[in-house]
Amino acid sequence: MAFDVAVLTFPGSNCDADLRWAVDNTPELSARAVWHKETELGSPDAVLLPGGFSYGDYLRCGAIARFSPIMNAVMAFAKAGGPVLGICNGFQVLTEAGLLPGALLSNAGQKFICETVVLGKEGRETAFTKGLPETLRIPIAHHDGNFFADEATLARLEGEGQVLFRYLNAQGERQAGAAPNGSMNDIAGICNAAGNVVGMMPHPERASDPALGSADGSALFSALQGFLESK
């Protein structure tokens, strides 16, 4: 039986269908759409929060989605150790909900950036990153992806291997300031202290088939498959 992957949809989500496609395109994973007004998740094996502009990004990106009825169930699922991945707006929702540390500010250049970036994979092995190649080419598409955390939080993220993805330069090398959006320490993705909640600004679902220009993103969904099979 396939693993049940809940993909949330908030009003203003626009990557949910692509994300479900990428999940369904992975052996043994089956995507299930969950509307934000639901109060129960059922019993999923993983929960994914898609990109988009939930609630029009009013007030702050992700601030209002964080109080959607379904989020209580997501918080409970995360606290029980269930694997949760937030992509782009989903990452913003997870920081607003306090499930991930830090915040996503406006891009330093005040521009919406839509381009393929080179990511370095590092840090802990999580349900979504175990066995990933060292570098991946995955697109970003955001206006507010500038990762910020206070000094102590940043030190903890770096020290505990909670930085999972970092923007590299075009040659795939670490270079201070390589982040196109001004992110501190060029951080593109992190996990929580327990390692089960992951957030990232780049869109793996948009790089999940060779026809899309890169299939590197599909490795995250394969990693989830591997993680669930080994449980």
Next chain:
Amino acid sequence: MNARVFVNLKPGVLDPAAKAVQGGLHSMGFDEVQSLRLGKVIDLKLEDRPDAEERLKAMCEKLLANTVIESYRIEIGD
């Protein structure tokens, strides 16, 4: 009763939009502007209740401000 909530980015948090506005003032010749922050003003009309201030604080902490990056101030009017 009326209340006004001011929300602004904490000092040290990059505010590129404010920087752009400040740059605009400078290019107009207003060189005296040393710093500028773009905040939000939120006006609320509320039912009178004895714990109003406490509840306003909760609104700020939970939703109106993200205290990781923002500070807030509450003014209570008539």
